[in-house]
Amino acid sequence: MRVLKITAMAALLVLAASVAFAGPTYDRVMSTKVVKAGLSNQGIPFGFINDKNEWVGFDVDMAAEIAKRLGCKLEKVVVNNNTRISFVQTNPPKVDMVLSNMTHKRVRDEKIDFSITYFFDGQKFLARKGTVKDVADLANMKIGSMQGTTSIVNAKAYLQELGNPNPQVTGYDGEVAMFEALNSGRVQAISTDSTLLLGYAAKVPGKYELVGDFISDEPYGIGLPQDDSAWRDAINFTLQDIWKDGTYKKIYDKWFGPDSDYPFPLTSKIEMWP
Incomplete structure (x- = not known):
């Protein structure tokens, strides 16, 4: 009887483990x-x-x-x-x-x-060529980023480190809206993962450039x-x-x-x- 109980319990444990794993x-x-x-x-x-x-x-x-x-x-x-x-x-x-x-x-x-x-990847800034002579220039610029991302949080923190306690960072609903804000001049630079910035910059070759070093790691x-x-x-x-x-x-x-x-x-x- 004891052997049967142990065998039954072992079978139940194996079944429970397989269900949990599935x-x-x-x-x-x-x-x-x-x-x-x-x-x-x-x-x-x-x-x-x-x-x-x-x-x-x-x-x-x-x-x-x-x-x-x-x-x-x-x-x-x-x-x-x-x-x-x-x-x-x-x-x-x-x-x-x-x-x-x-x-x-x-x-x-x-x-x-x-x-x-x-x-x-890593986060950077994208601006019209020649508008940013030094990364410190970004501190007092109007910056665009994206709602619901860590990019907007990172951008604000970085601009504060550059010396602006209240940076102007606007969050847009997606990449298209963010890039359009830059293209239309509503913001002077945008910031998100560098590969996304490269993707949109490639739509208008020679007009925009990545600025500065990575401000974050983005795995x-x-x-x-x-x-x-x-x-x-x-x-x-x-x-x-x-x-x-x-x-x-x-x-x-x-x-x-x-x-x-x-x-x-x-x-x-x-x-x-x-």
Whole structure:
């Protein structure tokens, strides 16, 4: 009798462990063979609509590669800076993963989970060529950034460090509105992740330039539903496989290589597990 009880208890523990490991997102995606990815359609060159009306970008290609390796169909869902977290938080989530140039911050990790870092960037300022002779000039300029991002917080803090206790920083609803504010002269410079600035500057070659050094590190993670370790592991393992076999480098060079429209040297490598 005692042996039977121990055997039954062991079986229940194994069953409980397997259920806990599975997780709702992982189970659903593996069952439906469809993975919903939250992607920007304004974040050049990560996710945007090109001249052929195609939804393209680095994040779009990465999402497609992840879905393919999981044996799933990719369903693209538009997210922006105000929805990219909330779309992962709903029950059930509106998206299974978010690739939207999103910096992995501790405050964000309190709301959703993240993958390992899959892209490395930093924040800078973009201004019309020749208007900023020294970075100190930025302190008293009208600056634009984006609502719902850490960029606007970083920009204000940096301008305060330059000596302006009350800097003029306006938050805009997305990259297009922010760049339009610069292009129309409503602000004299804009600040966000440097690759996004490069993307929009490339639309009008020779008119704008990046100013100063990086004012922050911006490690991008894939946003994931909270507390689903099996789904998080699946994404992390897939990212590492994409890196290991050279596919990551091909996708990176397509968008950021020396011969691309947005050259940006690869500065780090992703975390690899033995």
